[in-house]
Amino acid sequence: MNYGTLKTIAAKYVNRKDILWDELCPLAADDISLQLTVQENEAISTLVMAPETHTALYSGAVPPDFARVRAVFSGQNELYATDMQGLLAAGDQSRLYVVSGMAILSGVSTDLTLVYSSREEAFTTDSDTSLVLSRYSQIWLYGLITHAAHRIQDFDAEEAHSMMFDAAIATANANYDLSRLSAGAPSRRVYAPAGG
Numbered sequence: 002m003n004y005g006t007l008k009t010i011a012a013k014y015v016n017r018k019d020i021l022w023d024e025l026c027p028l029a030a031d032d033i034s035l036q037l038t039v040q041e042n043e044a045i046s047t048l049v050m051a052p053e054t055h056t057a058l059y060s061g062a063v064p065p066d067f068a069r070v071r072a073v074f075s076g077q078n079e080l081y082a083t084d085m086q087g088l089l090a091a092g093d094q095s096r097l098y099v100v101s102g103m104a105i106l107s108g109v110s111t112d113l114t115l116v117y118s119s120r121e122e123a124f125t126t127d128s129d130t131s132l133v134l135s136r137y138s139q140i141w142l143y144g145l146i147t148h149a150a151h152r153i154q155d156f157d158a159e160e161a162h163s164m165m166f167d168a169a170i171a172t173a174n175a176n177y178d179l180s181r182l183s184a185g186a187p188s189r190r191v192y193a194p195a196g197g
Contacts, residue, residue: 002138005127011145015158020149027123029144033133034068034120036170037140039177041132043071044119047112048105058094060104061112066119073098073105074114080107140169 008022034042048061073080080098083091085106088099094108105113121133134141143166150159 002134003128003130004124004134007134007138007141007145008127011142011149014142014146014162015149015153015155017149017153020152022145022149023125025145025148025152028148029141030121030123032144032147032166033140033170034118036174037121037133037137038071038118038174039133039137040180041136042068042119042121044117046115046117048073048115049112050107050110052110053106056089058088058106058108059110060106061115062104063100063115063117064119066122067103067115068118068120070100070105070115070117072116073107074116075107075109075111080109080113137169137173140166140173143169 004026011022012018012020044064044066046064046067048063050059050061052058053060070082073082075095078096081096083097083099085099085101088094088097088106088108091097091108096108098105098107098109098113100106105115107113121131124130124134143162147159147162147166150156150162
């Protein structure tokens with residue numbers, strides 16, 4: 002499926018010809034980027050760490066298509082996520098990281114490996130497509146028509162479409178989790194241990 006086909010289908014859902022889909026596309030792309038966690042938007046990057054000026058920390062810029070962290074590794078050791086105050090207060094900063102200002106900060110001076118969700122970019126031409134649109138067209142559809150319903154102030158339709166968007170995201174994310182965890186791999190930790 003391409004963006005032109007998506008707009009044609011979306012227009013049939015709202016039954017309006019005055020919707021400017023190109024204005025709504027970046028909003029739907031942001032929603033998808035923040036919530037979808039599947040193989041199709043998983044990426045990996047090496048972060049070249051450099052010393053920070055005012056602290057003993059090191060930082061590395063995240064890639065331009067970065068949406069959110071999935072994991073950070075120093076060699077084979079997975080680092081724990083924390084906030085800036087937790088990182089600065091920690092006795093051992095080499096096991097922690099924080100995301101701030103489109104950079105990863107840590108006590109680790111060597112290069113880090115970042116596994117992340119890449120941004121779903123807004124489409125600019127009708128022939129544009131993406132792996133997410135090709136594999137999860139219902140997510141894009143409900144994302145667009147949710148914003149269209151809000152634009153025309155049809156709040157009942159907005160609520161219904163938003164619920165369908167959330168359900169489609171949840172199903173895709175659950176299928177991804179099932180494929181990861183059914184491969185025999187142990188579940189990964191999500192939160193840092195208490196005390197940092």
